[in-house]
Amino acid sequence: MSEPYMNGYDNDAARHFYPQHTPQAYAYTEKPAGAHAIHAKTQKRKNMILLIVGCAIILILAVILAIYFCVIKPVKDDGSKGSAASGSSSSANVARLIVGKDGDDITTSAGTTFTYRNKFGGFFVVDEANPFNDGAQAQSYTPPLNTSWKFGEDRIMGVNLGGWLVPEPFIAPQLYEPYLDNPDVNGDEWSLSIAMANDTANGGLSQLENHYKTFITEEDFAQIAAAGLNWIRLPVPFNAFGTIEGEPFLPNVAWNYTLKAFEWARKYGIRINLDLHTMPGSQNGLNHSGKKGYVAFASSVMGLANAQRGLDIIRRVTEFITQPEYKNLVPILSIINEPQGQDQQVMHAFYLEAYYMIRNITGTGEGNGPYIAVHDHFEPIANWANFLHGADRLILDSHPYFTFGGQDVQSIDRFPPLPCGTWGPQFNASRNTFGVTIAGEWSLGASDCGQYIWGLRDKPHTTNCDEYWNDYTKWTDDMKAKFLSLAKSHMDALGDFFFWTWKTGVSRNSPQGGTLVGAPCQWNYKLGLEQGWIPDDPRSSTGECARLNVVAQPDQYFKGTFESWQTGGLGAGTIAPTATAGIDVWPPPALATIGGLPADGWFNNNDNAGGMVPITGCTYPDSWNPGDVPPALCTGPAAADASASAASTPTARLPSAAVNRAHVVAKGIAQVHPPRPPPTVHAVARTNLESFPLLSPI
Template sequence: MSGPQYDPLPLGTDHRDDIPYNGPHSPGMPPSGFHTPETEPLELHEEDLGAARPRFMGQALNDEGPQPRTSYASSGYSLPLSNDNQSSVYGLNPTGQNRDTAYYSLQYRDDPHDADFNGSNANVGMNQDGMRSSPYLSEKRDAYLPHKARSRRRMWIFGGVAVVIVAVIVIVVAVYFAVVKPHSNNDSVSGGASKGGSKGSDTSSSSSPQATNKPTTKVAVTGGDGSTVTMDDGTTFVYKNSFGGTWYWDENDPFNNGAQAQSWTPALNETFKYGVDKIWGVNLGGWLNTEPFIVPALYEKYLNTSNPAVDEWTLSQNMAADTAGGGLSQLEDHYKTFITEQDFAQIAAAGLNWVRIPLPYWAIETRDSEPFLAKTCWTYFLKAVQWARKYGIRINLDLHALPGSQNGWNHSGKLGTINMLNGPMGLANAQRSLDYIRVLAEFISQPEYKDVVAMFGVTNEPQAPIFGQENLARYYLQAYNIVREASGTGEGNGPFISFHDGFKGLPAWAGYFTNSDRTSLDIHPYLCFSDQSADGYDKRATQPCTAWGPAQNDSMGAFGMTTAGEFSNAINDCGLWVNGVNLGTRYEGDYPGGPWPVIGSCDQWTDYSQWDATMKQEIQQFALASMDALQNWFFWTWKIGNSSVTGKVESPAWSYQLGLQEGWMPKDPRAAAGTCDSSDPWAGPLQSWQTGGAGAGQIPATFSASYAWPPTSISGGGAATLLPTYTQTGPIPTLPAPTFTKSSGGTVDAGLGWANTADNSGMAVPIPTCSYLDPWVGSAAPPSPLCSSAARRDVPVPPAVITPAP
C-alpha cells in the first residue's frame, strides 16, 4: 500500500489486558470481554509507541503485506458485525448517514468480510483500488507519524482530546434531555406490565425502513413474558404475563390476529369454543359511558351547581357551560387517561381473556337538544379494538345507553323515566335503537373486526318488568335479524348476540330463540341491592354457589350459552354513589323508597386500608365462589377511579384492578375451579346450532310470527298505531374506521364500516308532517292528530325521578 508506512506495531498482551472494560463503545457495538486499547478512544500507549491505535485497527497487528485491514468490530476478538455503527464507517461518515446514503461510503469499505468490499455490488463497485483512492485513507495514515514528528503529534493529540471532551459533553447532555429524562418517569405498573426495562428476546420482524437518512430501528412486533412493548407514542414497558400469553402488533400488518391472552385461551386467529373454553372477563365500566360511582372525580366538580351532575346528561351540560375548565372536551381527557393500552396488558396478565365494553348510542350520533359529546368515544373504542387485538383479548361490545333510556338509571345517559319500549315515544325510540344496533353490527361484522369484537350485547339492562317480556322478545328478535343481516348466517359470520334477561330471571327465557344462530343469555347477578345484612364475607363465602350456580347450569341447557355480564364482590350497597349521586345506601338506612333498617356504618366496607389479611382472604374466597358458580363471567368492573375529595377509591369491592394490587382478588382465575363443589354441574358441549353449526339460524316460523315487529301496543303509551313512529329514509351514519400508516408509506385498508352492501335502507327519522314528543319526555299524551300538516311539536323533558330496582 502506497503512502507513509506505519510504525511497527507491537504484538503481545497489553499490561492491562486482565482488566475488564466497561467504557464507551460505538453505538450498537457491545463491549468485548477483555480490555483492549482499541476500544478506548485516544487511550495513550507507552511513550515510545506513538499515538493510540484507533478502535478500527483490528487485526492489523497480524496482517502482512499490502492487504486491507479488518476492522476491530469485525475481528475475531468481538461479537459479529450487525450494523454499520460497529465498523469504522461509523467513525468516518457524517453523523446520521448510513452506509447506503453517506457520500464516503460509496468509495470506502474497511471490512473485507463485507460483500461490497470485493466489488460484488456493481452499483457500489467497492474494491481495494477504491480503498486506496479514498480521501479518508490518508487521514488515517497521518495518525501514524514517524518518531521525529512526535512533538507536533502531541499537540494534535491534546487538541483532539479537548475537542472530543467538548463533543462528549454535548452528546451526554443531549442524550439526557432527549432520552433519559423522558423515561425517568416510567414507574412500575402492577398487574402484568411495568414501564422501563430492557427489550425482551421474543421478537419477530422489523418494520419496513422508511426512505430517510436515519438508520433503520428494529421494533419488536411480538413477545411474551419479559419482552418490551412499544406503544403508539414510542414509550415502552415490559410485558409481564406468567400464563404463556403473547402480544402481537405490527403497524404494517395491523389486522394480524396472532396474539394470545394466555396459553389456555385460543389465539384470536383460532376458534373460541363456546361452552368449552371459558369466558373470564372484566368490564371497562365508566370509561366510554360514565357512571358517577366509577369516576366520581368527574362528577364531584359539578356537585354543587344549580344543575348538579347526576348522570352523563347533566355532566355534559355542566362541562359545556364550564368553558374555563375545558368545556365538553374534558370528557375526551377522561377517555385518554382512564383506560390505556397498559390496562389491556394487565388484564391479559391477570388471566382474563375477554373485556365487556359499555358503549353509548352517542358514539354514533346525537339529535336535537341531546347534550352528549357525540362520536368522540367511538375513536377510543377503536383504540380498545387495537389494544385487545394486540394482547389476544376478545371484546363483548355492550350497547349500554339507548335513546330515551331503557331503564331510567344514570348509566343509560339520563336518570329518570324510561322512554324505550315505554311511554308515548317508546316505539320511536326503539326504532332508533334498532338502527344503532344495525350500524354497530355492520361495522363489527367486517372481516377486519369480527374475530376481536366477538360478542354483541344489543341492549344493557332493559326494564322488562315495566314494558313486558313479550315486547322485549319482539325487540330482541328484530335486533337478531338485523345483526344477522349485517353479518350473514353461518359459523364465523358476525358476533355472538347477547340478550340481557331483562330482570325476568334465567328460567323465564328457557326455550326462546330455538335454532337461533349464536345467541347468548346475559344475567347480572348482584347480592348487594337486596336485603342488607351485617354478616361478613366469612359467613357468605358460599352464597354465590347456591344463589347462582344451579340457575346458571340449567340455563346452559335450557337456553344455550349463558354468561354473567356483570357481578362484583359487593355484599352490601356501601360505596360512594353506588346507588346514585347523593342517594344514600340501604345499609345505612338513608336510601330513598324505604324505610330501610339501619344495619351499621359503611366505613368498614369502604376503607380498604383497614382490611387485614384475614378479611382479604375471605373476600378472595367469595370471588372464587362467584367465578365458579357463574362459569362464564365479566366482573364489574376493572377499575374504580379515585375520589377528588378523599384521593382514594371509595367503592373498593367493585374494582378488580385494586383487588389484584391489594391482595383480595385471585391472581389466577383457574383457582376458582371446584370452589362450589357442585353436585349438578352443567355438562357440555352446547348443541350444534347454538354455536353456529347445523340448523343455526332456522328459527321456527311460529316463533317468528308470535314475536313479530312492531308490537301492537306499548306500555305507558297505548296502541302502536296511535304513537309517533319514524320512517326509514334518513342517511346512514356509517362509523369511521381507524387509519393505519405503514412504515414504508401508504395506508392499510381498514374496511368501509359496512359489512353488507345489500343492507341499504335508510335510518329511522321523523316524518315531516307528523308530530313528535321529546324522546326523553316520560309520561305524556301522544300528539293528536298524530300526523297532519301541523308543525312538529316537542314537550319539555321532565325532571329526573328515581326508577325503582326490579
C-alpha cells in the first residue's frame, strides 16, 4: 500500500515537537506488607539525604554566583556585552569567558553593535583564554561543536554564503554594474578583476576586499543561527591560496576572510562545509568557476597541470582543517564544485586520487579528518551507488534546481509538490546505497527570472518575469504561501540541505528604481525569512510532502541508519576491488597527452612536496583555454634547477591568523598525524611544474 512520502529524518525531527510520553508510576490498592515497620528508619534516611542535597545545592549556587559577579557581570557592567570578539580586555587583564544568550548585546571587532536573538535556545561563546573553544551551540536541537555530529541522526539544515568570496553578478550586482559598459566584462571574476585593476580611481582590486569586508559580517552568522540553521557551506576560490603569473585574481586575501568565517562560525556554534568553489583552468566554464567559457581543468593539454594545482590546494586545506583546533568546526570538505565537461573516467580518477591523498594525511575512521564531499558531475545520482564502496566517510553532493531547464514558467502553482516526487526518492535511494548524500545547493527558483541569473547580459527564457516574478512587493498572500510550501517540500524531500544562498545584493536595475533585491528574491533566504516565504523554523518542514499528498513506495524511504563504514566505523577505508575496477591510475590516459615529461611521486613520506607553479624558463600553453597541441618538453638548466628545487622546498603552509583578526593565533600549521607514504600506484606526474611555495605565511 502506498503511503505519503516522508524522508528518513521525520521521526527524529518529530522529537523536537512532541514531548515524550512519561509512564505513570504503579498505584497500589493497598500498602505492601511491613510498610509501617520500616517507615521510621526510612524517614530518618530521607531527612539525611535531603540535608546532604540541600548543602550541595547551596555550594553550587555559591560557585555560580561567584562566577557571575566576579567574571560575567563585570563584563556586562562595563558596557561591552559579548564584545570580547573585539579583542578588548578588562582593566585587570583577566581573560574573560562569555556565554551569551538571547537578548545579549554584541559589539563586533568592527565596532558595530547588535542584539543576539535566538528563540531556539542557542548560545554563543567568547573565550579570550582559548579562542578555539568549541562550546557554542547554534540551537538546543543541534549538538554543540565539541560534540560529534552523527549523520543519520543529526540533520543538516544549512545555507550557502554564495557571492561573498566567489562573486557572482546575480548575488553581488553592485560589483559588476559599474562595468556594464565594458563589453569585456562578462560576469566572471576573471574579467571583473581585470576591469577593477584598471579602475585605479575607484580603488582597483581593493574594491573586491571591500566587498569581502561588508557583504557578509559577524551579524550574518548570528542571524543564521537565529534562523534555526546549523551549518553553512562556504564557497572559497582557488586564488585564496595564491595565483601564478597571468592570472588576474586578487591573491591570498580571501583566505583571511575564510579565517574570519571560521572565527564567527565557532562563536555561534555553526558547522562548516568548506567548498572549494573554483579551480585553476575552470572546472565547468561557468561564470562562478573563475573564468567563463572554456573548461581547462582535467581537460585539454594543460588539464593535468591544472588538476595537479587543484590537488595541491586540497592537500594544503586538508592539512589545515584536520588540526585539532579546526576539525570540529569543519567536518566536511567539498573538494570541487560542479565539475562538468571532463570525461567521466577522468573525474572518477581525480576523485580517487584526492581521496587517497586526503586519507594519507588524516588516517581513516571517525574523527580522523573531514568527510570528503564529491559532486555528482551532473550525472544521475543513481550512477554513483557503488562508487568507491568501502571508502571512509565519502559524501555525494547533488544540486537539484528547477531553474535551468530553459522553460517559460508562468506560475508557481504546480511546483510545491515537485521536490517530493522528483528528488525525495532519489536522495533516499542514494543514502541506502552510496551512503551520506546531501543537497549542497537548491533554491526557490522555479523560473529563471531575476537579474543576471544567466549572466551579466543573457536573458531569461521566462516571458512574464517583470509582471509576475521579480517584484516581491506585488506578490499575493497565496503566492507567498505557495513559495513557503515549496521551501518546505524541498527541505522535507532533500533531508540534509544547504539553500543557495543566504542573501543577494541590490541591483540598480531592480524593480522600484533599484531599491529592491533585484537579483532573484527566490534565491535569498534572509529576505524570504523576513517576508514569510521561508519557514522561520526549518524543522516545520517535516511532513510537508505528506501534507501535499505525495505518495511513495515502501522501498523509497531512507532506512534510517548508514552502514558502519560509511560513517567511519568498522570497515571504513577498505575499498572493494570491484569499486575501483575501470578507474584509471592517476594521471589517466586521457590527460597523458604530454609525453616524455619527468615524473616522480608528488608527495614524499614527510608530505612536504612543493606546490605547483610554472618553471622559470619553460614555455606553456594557455592554462585557461583548451588546446590539442602539446608543448615541447622543457629540458636544460631550467628543468634541472626545478628538479633540485622539488627535492628541497616544502609546500607553504596556510597561515592560521588573518590580518586584523580579533585575536592573533600564534600557532603555526603542524602535521596532525605522523606522515604516511602515499600508495605507490598513485604517483603523480609533474608536467613541467616545479615545486615552490605558492603562499607565504602572514
